[in-house]
Amino acid sequence: MSEKRTSVFPSAPPAEWQGRFVDAVLALPSANLPRGAVETIAPFVPQPKNLLQRSTTASPWQLRPDLIKTVTTSAGTITILRLQVHGAAGSVWERNERHSSAWRSAADPQGDHDLPSLPALRTWTGITTGEVEQTYAALRAEVDSLKHLVSVIERAGNELEVSTGNRPYDLTEDLALNGQLEPCLLVAQQYVLREPPTGNDERASFWTWAAVRGNNRTLARQELLGLTSAEVVTGVPAAKLGLPDNANVLVNPSFWISRLADRLNRELREAEAAGSSEAPAYRARKVAIVEAELVIGSDTPSRLYQIVQSTNRRDHVHPPLDFRPNDRARAVGRSVIAAYADGGLISDIEAEVLIGDRPATALPDVPRHASISVQHDVRSMRLLEALFPTTDQAERREKIRTVLSEPAPSQLSAVHMRQRLRDGRR
Structure with a gap:
């Protein structure tokens, strides 16, 4: 030998x-x-x-x-x-x-x-x-x-x-x-x-x-x-x-x-x-x-954490193998929020609140002692705004389409809407 x-x-x-x-x-x-x-x-x-x-x-x-x-x-x-x-x-x-x-x-x-x-x-x-x-x-x-x-x-x-x-x-x-x-x-x-x-x-x-x-x-x-x-x-x-x-x-x-x-x-x-x-x-x-x-x-x-997480999230938005839908939905939603932050469309603090790393009270316009219901409502509304940008928010619409690999807005269906709603879950 x-x-x-x-x-x-x-x-x-x-x-x-x-x-x-x-x-x-x-x-x-x-x-x-x-x-x-x-x-x-x-x-x-x-x-x-x-x-x-x-x-x-x-x-x-x-x-x-x-x-x-x-x-x-x-x-x-x-x-x-x-x-x-x-x-x-x-x-x-x-x-x-x-x-x-x-x-x-x-x-x-x-x-x-x-x-x-x-x-x-x-x-x-x-x-x-x-x-x-x-x-x-x-x-x-x-x-x-x-x-x-x-x-x-x-x-x-x-x-x-x-x-x-x-x-x-x-x-x-x-x-x-x-x-x-x-x-x-x-x-x-x-x-x-x-x-x-x-x-x-x-x-x-x-x-x-x-x-x-x-x-x-x-x-x-x-x-x-x-x-x-x-x-x-x-x-x-x-x-x-x-x-x-x-x-x-x-x-x-x-x-x-x-x-x-x-x-x-x-x-x-x-x-x-x-x-x-x-x-x-x-x-x-x-x-x-x-x-x-x-x-x-x-x-x-x-921004090291955001950089390395972006590589991890990419694997879970377009995963090389199947895994639990709830975790994939979280990864997709967080990728959208990260894309907004990277493009300067939202602040890093707001991004951390939306992806779940900080409480809503970290936002400058939310009182430190806000009730649980207020915190929940604030975050939920901002997630809806993030995942369903309006027609005048062209940059957001382009970012979310890129992250989700969606078709043109005119070709979006109820399937895509349901996916976005799942992506916004905590």
């Missing part, structure tokens, strides 16, 4: 090369990430040397230009780095449109109180060495505690598993047999705890690279590798790494990735020797390393 075959699952790269990779990413003029975000993904990059180049031995390492691309959406532009990463890289995203109905809407005061609310989210900001506040191409979510963080990520994963019932094939089996053929799009997101840490774990924040596109693939890959997204973000139990201290949780990715590789490579050799194609390590071999696209910069970082 060749050495290549016995090392299918990669270890974390040496710290020296991780540092060079981090410095090269941050040195790119179009990149504007917090260092902590890049340091979090670095252990998951198996061969960082293959991504770097330099003109002389005395020159600093730089990212290869052929790995960088720019993507422009109606909400803004992002810089993307395409590279190979460990199959465990990334995490499911709680703001994926596929399970938007699983969370309580901030815009609905009478919403289902049995549903959890999404963590508050904003663009990541920090203070530079010159004592100036700077906005970065990353997101920041606030959670109550580590337990709350784990529950949010686990719920996102569980809801994805429910929605895969509408998929005409088994994604996990497809990945085990064929590997991952399309890259996931990952964005840096930091979870910050509101409550001080307890016990021996003193961490107050957790960086991750959330899957804006490819949530289901991320979930299935990690399942094949015997992990969960919550473990990738917060720490992996020693028992899953083949280590004796079953009660311990390993939080350093550089350590646990290498220990996981040792265990999986050993089990793969044993499976091949025994001719066992159903062994977990054998089934995971084709997702040991996968392609990924990292959002490493934006010319309008304050």
Whole structure:
């Protein structure tokens, strides 16, 4: 058996090369990430040397230009780095449109109180060495505690598993047999705890690279590798790494990735020797390393969430696979509202109210202590106005037709009207 075959699952790269990779990413003029975000993904990059180049031995390492691309959406532009990463890289995203109905809407005061609310989210900001506040191409979510963080990520994963019932094939089996053929799009997101840490774990924040596109693939890959997204973000139990201290949780990715590789490579050799194609390590071999696209910069970082969500919503307006009608209707309606905001037809605050990320009281003309019925009526009327623009609102009519891929206004039917009404539901 060749050495290549016995090392299918990669270890974390040496710290020296991780540092060079981090410095090269941050040195790119179009990149504007917090260092902590890049340091979090670095252990998951198996061969960082293959991504770097330099003109002389005395020159600093730089990212290869052929790995960088720019993507422009109606909400803004992002810089993307395409590279190979460990199959465990990334995490499911709680703001994926596929399970938007699983969370309580901030815009609905009478919403289902049995549903959890999404963590508050904003663009990541920090203070530079010159004592100036700077906005970065990353997101920041606030959670109550580590337990709350784990529950949010686990719920996102569980809801994805429910929605895969509408998929005409088994994604996990497809990945085990064929590997991952399309890259996931990952964005840096930091979870910050509101409550001080307890016990021996003193961490107050957790960086991750959330899957804006490819949530289901991320979930299935990690399942094949015997992990969960919550473990990738917060720490992996020693028992899953083949280590004796079953009660311990390993939080350093550089350590646990290498220990996981040792265990999986050993089990793969044993499976091949025994001719066992159903062994977990054998089934995971084709997702040991996968392609990924990292959002490493934006010319309008304050609109990063809107930019990356626009790519996610596009998949659900014209989905590559069937999924629950209610979630699709939400994605369609939010895409219309996002198109209005991107075109300057409504403010960002009004857009956030209409898509359900803020209560109606965030609007400047709605009193802070407005009753529930008033808030409901205000939002409902504005949604109707947004989804049924009048004949003198030519720009809105053009936007909504483009998003919904509708025929000319003269050819609209009752079917299209009913679809718009469904799109306006919370």
